[in-house]
Amino acid sequence: MEYVENRMAQEAAKQAGTATDWLRPQAPAAIPKEEPAVVFRTFTPRTLLPYNGENDMPVYLAVRGRVFDVTRGRNFYGPGGPYANFAGRDASRGLACGSFDEEMLTKDLDGPLDTLSDLDKDQLEALQGWEERFLEKYLVVGKLVPVGEEGKAE
Numbered sequence: 001m002e003y004v005e006n007r008m009a010q011e012a013a014k015q016a017g018t019a020t021d022w023l024r025p026q027a028p029a030a031i032p033k034e035e036p037a038v039v040f041r042t043f044t045p046r047t048l049l050p051y052n053g054e055n056d057m058p059v060y061l062a063v064r065g066r067v068f069d070v071t072r073g074r075n076f077y078g079p080g081g082p083y084a085n086f087a088g089r090d091a092s093r094g095l096a097c098g099s100f101d102e103e104m105l106t107k108d109l110d111g112p113l114d115t116l117s118d119l120d121k122d123q124l125e126a127l128q129g130w131e132e133r134f135l136e137k138y139l140v141v142g143k144l145v146p147v148g149e150e151g152k153a154e
Contacts, residue, residue: 041142042150043067045090045109052088053078060141062090064127065113067142068134090144092116096127110147 048067051060058071059078070077077083083091085100094104096119106114119127
């Protein structure tokens with residue numbers, strides 16, 4: 001009988017301990033680091049070019065005049081990624097045409113921006129889909145303007 005009483009007392013003590021375990025302080029929760037604030041700015045094709053993920057730079061790309069910070073997608077858009085040629089560039093034409101070829105990129109960084117006026121309906125729809133995806137996933141950090149229009153007010 002004594003054995004049973006001792007065993008019951010042990011079980012009661014065990015249960016009493018677990019009932020109050022939730023009251024014991026736990027290790028403090030780690031507060032996630034805040035991402036640094038991003039200042040919206042105006043880019044030209046030439047000033048956007050360094051934001052290609054090399055030399056510890058963030059990865060930016062432009063779609064229809066909006067500059068997106070795609071650094072979180074560095075594996076795709078940064079050096080060595082499948083979309084790396086769009087990093088630091090206006091990716092609009094390439095995304096619309098589903099092409100990663102070099103000729104999809106504007107060659108003259110000091111010339112006019114690509115108006116995309118020759119794109120057909122399907123290409124414009126594809127581009128809109130990409131733009132919507134970027135708006136859902138990434139921050140807009142600026143706008144892309146031609147050289148000479150950087151300081152102009154809207």
